[in-house]
Amino acid sequence: MECLKAEGAEVVFGLPGGANLPTYDAFYDAGIRHILVRHEAGGGHAAEGYAKATGKTGVAVATSGPGATNLVTPICDAMMDSVPVVFITGQVRTELLGTDGFQEADTIGITMPIVKHSFLIQHPLEIPRSIHEAFHIARTGRPGPVVVDIPQDLSRADITYEPVTDLRLPGYQPTTEGNQKQIRLAAKALANARRPVIYAGGGVISADAGPELVELATSDRFPVTCTVMGLGGFPAPHEQWLGMLGMHGTRSANYAIDEADLICAIGARFDDRVTGKLTEFAPRAKFIHIDVDPAEISKNVPAHIPIVGDARNVLPRLTAAYRALAPDPARLDEWWSRIHAWQQRHPLRYEDSSDAEIKPQYMIEALYEATGGDAIVSSDVGQHQMWAAQYFHFSRPRQWINSGGLGTMGFGLPAAMGAKVGCPDKTVVCIAGDGSIQMNAQELATCVQEGIAVKVFVMNNGYLGMVRQWQELFWDGRYSHVETGPWPDFVKLAEAHGATGMRCADKRTLVPDIKEALATEGPVLVDVRVTREENTFPMIPAGKPARDMVG
Amino acid sequence: MGEPATKELLSLDQLEAAGQLRTGRKHILSILVENKPGVLSRIAGLFARRGFNIDTLAVGPTDDERISRITLTLDGAKHPIDQVTKQLHKLVNVIKIRDLEPEETLSRELALFKVSADGASRSEVMQICEIFRAKIVDVSKRSVVVEVTGDCDKVDAFERLVRPFGLVEMARTGEIAIARGRSET
Numbered sequence: 001m002e003c004l005k006a007e008g009a010e011v012v013f014g015l016p017g018g019a020n021l022p023t024y025d026a027f028y029d030a031g032i033r034h035i036l037v038r039h040e041a042g043g044g045h046a047a048e049g050y051a052k053a054t055g056k057t058g059v060a061v062a063t064s065g066p067g068a069t070n071l072v073t074p075i076c077d078a079m080m081d082s083v084p085v086v087f088i089t090g091q092v093r094t095e096l097l098g099t100d101g102f103q104e105a106d107t108i109g110i111t112m113p114i115v116k117h118s119f120l121i122q123h124p125l126e127i128p129r130s131i132h133e134a135f136h137i138a139r140t141g142r143p144g145p146v147v148v149d150i151p152q153d154l155s156r157a158d159i160t161y162e163p164v165t166d167l168r169l170p171g172y173q174p175t176t177e178g179n180q181k182q183i184r185l186a187a188k189a190l191a192n193a194r195r196p197v198i199y200a201g202g203g204v205i206s207a208d209a210g211p212e213l214v215e216l217a218t219s220d221r222f223p224v225t226c227t228v229m230g231l232g233g234f235p236a237p238h239e240q241w242l243g244m245l246g247m248h249g250t251r252s253a254n255y256a257i258d259e260a261d262l263i264c265a266i267g268a269r270f271d272d273r274v275t276g277k278l279t280e281f282a283p284r285a286k287f288i289h290i291d292v293d294p295a296e297i298s299k300n301v302p303a304h305i306p307i308v309g310d311a312r313n314v315l316p317r318l319t320a321a322y323r324a325l326a327p328d329p330a331r332l333d334e335w336w337s338r339i340h341a342w343q344q345r346h347p348l349r350y351e352d353s354s355d356a357e358i359k360p361q362y363m364i365e366a367l368y369e370a371t372g373g374d375a376i377v378s379s380d381v382g383q384h385q386m387w388a389a390q391y392f393h394f395s396r397p398r399q400w401i402n403s404g405g406l407g408t409m410g411f412g413l414p415a416a417m418g419a420k421v422g423c424p425d426k427t428v429v430c431i432a433g434d435g436s437i438q439m440n441a442q443e444l445a446t447c448v449q450e451g452i453a454v455k456v457f458v459m460n461n462g463y464l465g466m467v468r469q470w471q472e473l474f475w476d477g478r479y480s481h482v483e484t485g486p487w488p489d490f491v492k493l494a495e496a497h498g499a500t501g502m503r504c505a506d507k508r509t510l511v512p513d514i515k516e517a518l519a520t521e522g523p524v525l526v527d528v529r530v531t532r533e534e535n536t537f538p539m540i541p542a543g544k545p546a547r548d549m550v551g
Numbered sequence: 552m553g554e555p556a557t558k559e560l561l562s563l564d565q566l567e568a569a570g571q572l573r574t575g576r577k578h579i580l581s582i583l584v585e586n587k588p589g590v591l592s593r594i595a596g597l598f599a600r601r602g603f604n605i606d607t608l609a610v611g612p613t614d615d616e617r618i619s620r621i622t623l624t625l626d627g628a629k630h631p632i633d634q635v636t637k638q639l640h641k642l643v644n645v646i647k648i649r650d651l652e653p654e655e656t657l658s659r660e661l662a663l664f665k666v667s668a669d670g671a672s673r674s675e676v677m678q679i680c681e682i683f684r685a686k687i688v689d690v691s692k693r694s695v696v697v698e699v700t701g702d703c704d705k706v707d708a709f710e711r712l713v714r715p716f717g718l719v720e721m722a723r724t725g726e727i728a729i730a731r732g733r734s735e736t
Contacts, residue, residue, distance in 0.1 A: 108589065109592070112589075112592065112593060112596050113596050113597075113600050116641075116643070117642075117643040120588070120589070122588075137643060169643060170585065170646045171584070171585060171642070171643055171644050171645045171646040171647075172643045189563060189566065192562060192563060193563060261563055262563055286563050286566045286568075287568070293641070294637050294640070295634065295637035295638050295640070295641055298568070298633065298634075299634060299637075302568030303568060304566040304567065304568045305566065
């Protein structure tokens with residue numbers, strides 16, 4: 001407990017069990033807020049949502065065996081999206097280790113490939129150092145999940161707490177300061193580029209470098225696009241915003257990348273959802289790659305000017321170096337005419353309904369209007385996630401919470417819960433699909449018990465929409481096992497948990513209905529009936545180049 | 552190419568990308584790691600999930616009891632050595648990695664070969680052993696066990712020469728290596 005407090009942990013999401021009874025006895029009167037979840041995965045994703053919304057390190061606690069294995073999905077999710085979370089798992093007593101004891105699982109072994117690092121406590125005196133180092137590793141460099149596995153007998157040992165302030169991690173020295181020579185080179189390249197594009201990803205959010213990105217982008221008229229993880233890193237209403245890029249990104253963003261002569265990647269990793277067919281990705285471009293993780297540089301795309309460092313450190317220096325060169329902004333005029341032409345010819349569009357039918361894209365627009373664009377939006381995974389990314393115009397970092405790298409269904413509600421706990425004064429909404437919401441719906445009970453007033457909007461089309469779309473487009477419409485049907489009755493489900501349930505099926509009352517849900521006290525779940533079969537466009541089919549975009 | 556310190560602009564055409572080089576030769580990586588449980592598992596796991604194939608691997612202590620040395624070889628033609636070392640560096644327990652240059656490296660391996668050798672062929676086998684300065688460490692009616700130390704090429708050559716006699720069994724340790732001269736890893 002003292003260790004957690006020393007690290008500044010204010011809230012923990014967990015579920016007790018046999019192997020962590022001693023820990024839970026300590027939680028009873030430790031003075032740290034503990035939120036009892038209904039499934040460890042809910043706790044894990046809540047810790048992630050908390051970390052993404054606040055920038056602090058999340059903490060999730062579970063018992064041994066099945067408790068720990070239930071954390072595997074959130075741990076993997078945190079690894080893929082570089083989220084700082086410390087997972088503390090109970091373990092069987094030391095004499096039972098390796099004997100297939102009751103609720104024993106090789107937590108360290110199982111999670112080894114999906115953690116930034118892990119610690120198996122072998123002596124009670126290791127606990128303070130391990131927890132201190134776990135937090136340090138989780139929150140520095142490229143953030144990530146760290147597991148600390150504590151056998152039950154060691155967690156109940158009597159030791160005197162002595163604060164640990166030093167670190168004994170000879171192999172862990174993240175580079176945060178970018179190399180000045182490289183930065184100057186990058187500035188020169190940018191000054192000479194005729195068709196530059198700034199491509200920003202989750203790293204800008206993690207580094208809290210939103211304002212620095214805006215400074216760089218506006219030091220000239222650089223077009224800016226973000227990945228799904230970077231949304232909000234650059235304000236969408238800004239005139240230099242191209243829209244999200246990638247598989248479901250805007251045509252303008254993808255065409256700009258395709259024709260760019262210089263791409264400045266910041267805190268992004270050239271994921272396959274962005275590049276499409278790698279051999280035909282941005283064929284005319286040279287690359288500046290700024291990232292805190294050196295292993296990402298030249299992993300997928302060879303970097304011409306690599307800069308290893310934290311975005312918040314590098315960007316202001318790059319901006320200063322660029323300004324010192326005083327290049328002629330008029331050289332970008334032609335590029336912008338080309339971009340504007342694309343934006344005019346290919347805006348994001350959908351065919352709205354003329355009657356009461358609610359189109360899913362309209363639902364997102366209605367949500368944007370009803371919240372004034374100001375809420376923290378957590379999303380689950382699927383078509384609704386892509387529509388939310390496309391139609392909700394995020395204007396600041398840490399406003400958009402979603403599972404990008406792993407794409408975990410069931411992430412939305414618990415993550416919204418974690419975000420609300422971290423930002424109690426902000427409106428927090430969760431956009432979920434009818435498939436996704438069922439995966440962790442039990443956390444509604446947690447929200448009700450703890451007074452966490454998240455507003456959940458279920459985009460209900462009775463399908464696993466994204467899979468259905470792929471089956472329609474690429475598998476001859478053979479809808480194999482994607483129909484979720486009219487179950488459950490979401491209003492009754494919400495009420496059964498003690499939350500308010502609402503239903504809306506009429507487009508004409510949608511905005512007022514959403515406003516009513518937002519104004520209602522406590523957790524609310526709204527079952528929004530949307531068009532059953534609607535496709536997310538535009539789309540670059542998997543493994544194809546940007547030119548093959550459909551929709 | 553515009554020097555960083557000058558105001559001369561950089562032409563994009565002059566930019567060249569590094570990385571992703573397939574060097575096409577064998578690489579010997581000498582890795583210093585913290586002597587803690589599970590470290591070897593982390594390294595093996597990393598290689599497995601990234602699809603890097605380890606050709607040989609040897610682990611042992613160093614003069615500092617908190618640090619172990621892992622020497623591994625892999626084929627630079629198949630894997631981008633740049634990515635391999637960068638991914639290894641991400642492991643918290645890995646302290647230092649050295650990609651040993653073949654010209655500056657002394658490497659040795661130990662191998663035991665059980666060769667069929669009876670009556671007539673035994674003396675021939677013994678001659679080969681003498682040439683390779685290998686030692687016969689066991690004799691039986693139908694076979695001898697030979698111990699060979701040397702660099703990889705020498706052990707390979709010995710194996711090729713004794714195969715025709717009948718190679719019953721063999722065990723190789725995998726190379727260990729150290730840089731020549733004054734430089735320390």
